Amino acid sequence: xxxxxxxxxxxxxxxxxxxxxxxxxxxxxxxxxxxxxxxxxxxxxxxxxxxxxxxxxxxxxxxxxx
Amino acid sequence: xxxxxxxxxxxxxxxxxxxxxxxxxxxxxxxxxxxxxxxxxxxxxxxxxxxxxxxxxxxxxxxxxxxxxxxxxxxxxxxxxxxxxxxxxxxxxxxxxxxxxxxxxxxxxxxxxxxxxxxxxxxxxxxxxxxxxxxxxxxx
Numbered sequence: 001x002x003x004x005x006x007x008x009x010x011x012x013x014x015x016x017x018x019x020x021x022x023x024x025x026x027x028x029x030x031x032x033x034x035x036x037x038x039x040x041x042x043x044x045x046x047x048x049x050x051x052x053x054x055x056x057x058x059x060x061x062x063x064x065x066x
Numbered sequence: 067x068x069x070x071x072x073x074x075x076x077x078x079x080x081x082x083x084x085x086x087x088x089x090x091x092x093x094x095x096x097x098x099x100x101x102x103x104x105x106x107x108x109x110x111x112x113x114x115x116x117x118x119x120x121x122x123x124x125x126x127x128x129x130x131x132x133x134x135x136x137x138x139x140x141x142x143x144x145x146x147x148x149x150x151x152x153x154x155x156x157x158x159x160x161x162x163x164x165x166x167x168x169x170x171x172x173x174x175x176x177x178x179x180x181x182x183x184x185x186x187x188x189x190x191x192x193x194x195x196x197x198x199x200x201x202x203x204x205x206x
Contacts, residue, residue, distance in 0.1 A: 024077045024143070025143040025144070025145070026143050026145065026146060028145060028146075028202075028205060028206070029143050029144070029145040029146070029205075031205075031206070032145055032205040032206075037204070037205050038145050038148070038205055040144065041144050044144060
């Protein structure tokens with residue numbers, strides 16, 4: 001699953017650690033999501049979407065869907 | 067809106083507290099196991115009642131250790147939980163396969179020494195640690 005987390009984070013001048021703090025996860029988790037190594041759960045995806053004031057589809061993209 | 071800093075500080079503090087609590091109960095379990103194992107021979111000279119009490123204490127401390135570990139796992143974030151689950155799955159699988167093979171080697175007489183449970187625990191502990199290291203490397 002592709003995502004725009006890194007771009008959105010950079011636009012808001014947040015470090016991985018700061019975003020991790022805001023989402024109540026470890027920095028390792030943010031890094032793994034950004035690199036596409038780990039897909040977050042739906043609650044975490046909703047939390048990220050709420051934080052950025054977006055909908056989930058604006059952040060995460062299902063690669064299976066053309 | 068709750069302050070993100072305070073909520074995550076709480077999350078981090080809770081995890082640190084859980085880790086310390088788990089370390090303390092694990093240490094208590096190891097000490098109580100050593101006491102139950104060696105106390106019988108070196109401290110209370112094979113008094114069966116004291117040995118039974120020591121084993122009972124070791125068992126109860128073990129139950130506490132499991133409960134504290136459960137809480138530790140619940141409070142981890144989802145990636146950390148996934149790493150733990152993979153490592154535990156690997157440890158359980160390897161432990162089962164190695165344990166059965168080792169036991170069969172013993173019962174069929176292919177090895178001269180008895181199959182000791184402690185050897186299996188060492189294999190499982192090492193496999194778990196390797197699983198944790200591999201998991202952390204995978205998601206770096």
